Amino acid sequence: MEIHLRELRYFVAAAEELNVTRAAERLFVSQPALSKQLRALERQLGFTLFDRVPSGLALTRQGTALLPVARDLLARWDEGLDLVRQAAPSGTLVIGLQTAVGRGIQAEALRRFRERMPGWMVSLRVVGWEDPSAGLSDGSSDVAFVWLPAPEGVATRVLATERRFVAMPENHRLAAREEIDFAELRGEPFVALPETAGPLRDFWLGGPGTIIGAEAASPDGVFEAVLAGLGLVLLSEGNAELYRRPGLVARPVSGLSPARLALAWRAADRRPAVTAFVHSFG
The missing domain is CATH 3.40.190.10 (Periplasmic binding protein-like II)
Structure with a gap:
């Protein structure tokens, strides 16, 4: 059994908030992603940590017993990591x-x-x-x-503060435009970041309600998905230059706040x- 620090942090946040929405906001992840991680942790452990109640969450006896242990492990890890880093004058x-x-x-x-x-x-x-x-x-x-x-x-x-661009195949119906209003892209599928990216995922989708055609966790994965016709992707003006790809074009998008x-x-x-x-x- 392998339990990762991130999973323990998710558990502690949920146990302290007793509400998945508030815990997700605190952890900066989406609510579905946090719920999925908590269920996965329960499956690995072989017992239930939370009861789902109308007000949100309630710790089970096992969850109550695990909470101080998880807090202690996380605190000791953070303290130990700092001690190791400070042990030498160089590093x-x-x-x-x-x-x-x-x-x-x-x-x-x-x-x-x-x-x-x-x-x-x-x-x-x-x-x-x-x-x-x-x-x-x-x-x-x-x-x-x-x-x-x-x-x-x-x-x-x-x-750096930059305009957002949209990358698309060079044969896309809007590829010849000098600039594209985001409202014109509302019916198009987009390549999304993983759910665990939380609000950052929504930012690079242009907000809620955007159609998701694929997910990718790295720049290379994103642009392969775009070239394959699975969706468009928003990116910053600087990255439009840094990530030039044969077969892709990038156009500035109006109607969106800048990327920072x-x-x-x-x-x-x-x-x-x-x-x-x-x-x-x-």
Whole structure:
């Protein structure tokens, strides 16, 4: 049996809120995705953690017994991870990212970081869109480049604000347009992020009610789905340049709020290396 930290965090949030909707908002995931994860955890454990009641959730005897254990395990993991990271004067700063950053954003900041933290290495880690925090929530990343909105408990600094574009096959009926109003795309299927991406999934679908033709958890998966005719995809103006593909065109979309690329870190993280990296962006 393998129980992951994320599943324990989901359980603790649901047990403390006793309401799936509030717990999902706190965790920054969709309500169906959280319910699915809780049921999966119950199947792995072999017993029921919650009774479903009219007011929401009620802990079973097993759930009540597990709650302090789960809290303790999560607290000990977080404390242990901090101790390990602080054990040496040098180390590795892990930077999570879900799409290419480009835009001339990283190079100068990395130079400043190395000046502030000599001896430190930087590791870039690609994280699938199943985790909208890009590794911050489970501690596998120290800082991250994310698209807003960001999960609860994450501090952010906006680095770029860009128009949203739509990518489509070059033979699409709207491909010749200079600009497309989002209202004209309402009947089109779109490629969606995984349900666990929560509000970020809705943002890149242009809001609720959009038809979903396929799901993908990485940029390569998204563009393969678009080329296969499974749906269109919204992306930022900068990423429209970074992810050019033969057979695809990208057009600006009116009627949508802009996309914001941000540097993110855990709000409670005061480690010198994290602070130095944040300050490297001015």
